[in-house]
Amino acid sequence: MSNIPRTAVDQAKTLRDLNSTRPGPLPIKTEQPTSVYSITSGKGGVGKTAVVANLAYTLASIGKRVLILDADLGLANIDVVFGISPTYNLNHFFTGDQDLQAIMVDGPMGIKILPAGSGIQNFTNLDSHQKMRLLDGLDAMQNHFDYVLIDTEAGISENVTYFNTAAQEILVVTTPEPTAITDAYALMKLLSTQYHEKHFNLIVNQIVSEDDALDVYRKLTMVANRYLDISIDYLGSIPEDRQMVDSIRKQKVICEMYPNSKITAAFRQLAGRICSEPTQTSPKGNLQFFWKKLLHMGG
Numbered sequence: 001m002s003n004i005p006r007t008a009v010d011q012a013k014t015l016r017d018l019n020s021t022r023p024g025p026l027p028i029k030t031e032q033p034t035s036v037y038s039i040t041s042g043k044g045g046v047g048k049t050a051v052v053a054n055l056a057y058t059l060a061s062i063g064k065r066v067l068i069l070d071a072d073l074g075l076a077n078i079d080v081v082f083g084i085s086p087t088y089n090l091n092h093f094f095t096g097d098q099d100l101q102a103i104m105v106d107g108p109m110g111i112k113i114l115p116a117g118s119g120i121q122n123f124t125n126l127d128s129h130q131k132m133r134l135l136d137g138l139d140a141m142q143n144h145f146d147y148v149l150i151d152t153e154a155g156i157s158e159n160v161t162y163f164n165t166a167a168q169e170i171l172v173v174t175t176p177e178p179t180a181i182t183d184a185y186a187l188m189k190l191l192s193t194q195y196h197e198k199h200f201n202l203i204v205n206q207i208v209s210e211d212d213a214l215d216v217y218r219k220l221t222m223v224a225n226r227y228l229d230i231s232i233d234y235l236g237s238i239p240e241d242r243q244m245v246d247s248i249r250k251q252k253v254i255c256e257m258y259p260n261s262k263i264t265a266a267f268r269q270l271a272g273r274i275c276s277e278p279t280q281t282s283p284k285g286n287l288q289f290f291w292k293k294l295l296h297m298g299g
Helices: 006-017 048-061 078-082 090-094 128-139 158-166 178-195 210-227 242-249 262-276 291-298
Strands: 035-040 066-071 112-114 147-152 169-174 199-207 231-239
Touching: 035 048, 035 158, 048 066, 048 078, 048 147, 048 199, 048 262, 066 078, 066 158, 078 112, 090 128, 128 158, 147 158, 158 178, 169 178, 178 199, 178 210, 199 210, 210 231, 231 262
Parallel strands: 035 147, 035 169, 066 112, 066 147, 169 199, 199 231
Antiparallel strands: none
16 A cells, blocks of 8 residues: 555646657566666765766767656656656555566657656665565666666765665765765765765766866875775766756756757767676675576676
């Protein structure tokens, strides 16, 4: 029985019905292993969801099969960025009303999206049963995607730590703002000391010059080397641009609206670096998405 209030369901359904989308079929299954990236941040307002959307669009534009999992289960907005209105979302999956494929919607360039709900607190802290259901549901989709990008909520909640430890790779987004850098370090410290994560990837968003990004990377690695047993790989930077605000307002990704912009070029470089990384084929030691396949390959 669903715990979601009936009035909230009715209101959400009315909004969804204005512009609902129907899920298409899964991409063709291949033997290509799936790479799972959690895109996360210690602080809100650093452009994390925009990074997820534009990275997914860029990977799809070069022929990669991409799935976005919106893991901000209380304040979802990846569907808003793409201008789509899902009929169902992960709330319906966790209540047992729908399976994952039924809630999946199509984004641009063949991107598949597992949208989350918004304005409902029921699933802001998943229990162990819900986590295992999600693991099993995604395992059934193994080899259908090249990349799964998980858009976590900001901060250090239990859901944030779960999705980061369940991913193969953790990609931390920050800006040159001192509070954003401090919170990015706090997130990495928590994941390192409490959850034994040892490797992180870094993107510096909203920069004025590349020197700004490299300075952020130097600060984080200097403190991490002194106090934490972790490694941080610098994946790149995204320039600050007013066109990003324009694209968000129009509910389109900037890489689609402005294909010749500096931001689009930066996302192409980022996608290229990610594609050049070898796919992890052994578990990190935690239960992970596609963990059954990883255990098989690792064995």
